[in-house]
Amino acid sequence: MIRNHLLRAALAASAVVIGAAAASADEVNVYTTREPGLIQPLFERFTAESGITVNTIFVKEGLGERVATEGENSPADLFSVVDYGNLIDLVDRGLTQPVQSDVLEAAIPASLRGADGQWFALSMRARVIYTSKERVTETAMTYEDLADPKWQGKVCIRSGQHPYNTSLIAALIAKDGAEVAEGWLEGVKANLARKAGGGDRDVARDILAGLCDVGVANSYYVGLMRSGKGGEEQVAWGDAINVILPTFKDGAGTHVNVSGAALAKHAPNRDNAVKLLEFLVSDEAQKLYAEANYEYPVKAGAPLDPIVASFGDLKIDPLPLTEVAAHRKDASLLVDEVGFDN
Known part of the structure; x- marks a missing residue:
């Protein structure tokens, strides 16, 4: 119990220091549970096109607890996770905020995003x-x-x-x-x-x-x-x-499951995070998703890897x-x- 209390205190203290310098005109901070090698090529392409640096923090376990401990001082702008259940858990814990974006709504089927814009699928399996x-x-x-x-x-x-x-x-x-x-x-x-x-x-x-x-x-x-x-x-x-x-x-x-993202409640670089989200549903980024891990793009018409295409046309359950x-x-x-x- 004492050890856990000290750990939470240390995380909160570090978040104050990190959070003080977290907001930057040319940065965005992504907390991710996805293997960095799978998503880093997308972030590098985004940086090349936008000039915005993506700082990736890999959190293998306990993402929600870490962010809750960091509180308002959290440097997190965007959460990138696998499994829609994990996305919804972050929403239910009050760690996200809604995004209203015509770009995201046009690219992502309604069944694969939160109705209130709290989370978005970016690829499917x-x-x-x-x-x-x-x-x-x-x-x-x-x-x-x-x-x-x-x-x-x-x-x-x-x-x-x-x-x-x-x-x-x-x-x-x-x-x-x-x-x-x-x-x-x-x-x-x-x-x-x-x-x-x-x-x-x-x-x-x-x-x-x-x-x-x-x-x-x-x-x-x-x-x-x-x-x-x-x-x-x-x-x-x-x-x-x-x-x-x-x-x-x-x-x-x-039936499909997804990898996806959600905007952090206290995102210090909110505008940059939304730009990154919108980039991730671009034709270019959706193609990279398909190539990196043989996933299905969420955006209709985005190219598939030939192996995946060989399965036939995927009709997604609209539930x-x-x-x-x-x-x-x-x-x-x-x-x-x-x-x-x-």
């Missing part, structure tokens, strides 16, 4: 289905199909408690209610080829090994595997699978992510209730 090229002939599936007994002993998936999956389950709750979602979880659990766990790339690995035939994973991992960025072994994993862009049974679209987020706690509880990870 789709929750897709991997299938064996050798053993599966289906070219279209719904998420609900994964609970069909025809797939008994043939499904691989990571932990149901992982945010990627609680988000998917939360979307099902938002659409059809908790009872339907519980039945779906029980059906998928009955079809598992192995205990739920590992990572998304392990799904492709296990399909190649013949352990399972289908699985749920994120789209961008396919780019990382097939490109060789994950190592030569993973090229074979990526080449062993086909990618299906599923919908729920309503046919509305594919607002704010509505999905409201059910994530219930989704987590359902995972435990059905013993999905046991």
Whole structure:
């Protein structure tokens, strides 16, 4: 307790010193939980075009607590994070402020930003289905199909408690209610080829090994595997699978998660931060997002990496992510209730 109190005091004291010099006509301070290598090329391009220097502070854990401790003296102008749940958590903690921008509203679909301008998606990763090229002939599936007994002993998936999956389950709750979602979880659990766990790339690995035939994973991992960025072994994993862009049974679209940004409540360089936000939805920046991590741009018409483009046209589920987020706690509880990870 004493140690935590001293840590908070030290952070607050340092924020006063940093905050005193934080406002500058040619700077913007970004607190990010994203790996710097993925976003630094975008910031460098922004600086080259605008003359505004981007100071990047990588915060691996405890971003909200750090900013809350810094308070009004925080030098943070912009938060850059992965997962819309993390963005909404920052909003709920009162650490952000709204941005009204015609540029942002024109580029980003309404379902992928806060209705009050408190947060914005900047790139997407789709929750897709991997299938064996050798053993599966289906070219279209719904998420609900994964609970069909025809797939008994043939499904691989990571932990149901992982945010990627609680988000998917939360979307099902938002659409059809908790009872339907519980039945779906029980059906998928009955079809598992192995205990739920590992990572998304392990799904492709296990399909190649013949352990399972289908699985749920994120789209961008396919780019990382097939490109060789994950190592030569993973090229074979990526080449062993086909990618299906599923919908729920309503046919509305594919479930996505996002990386995004929010303007800090006490941003000392507010105008520069808004300029950076607007740059990040430009054609140039959206192309860089697509190239850096095989993500989908949020801006319609922005070019895709060829590997991602090979999956087909992505139709995004229009259910607002704010509505999905409201059910994530219930989704987590359902995972435990059905013993999905046991």
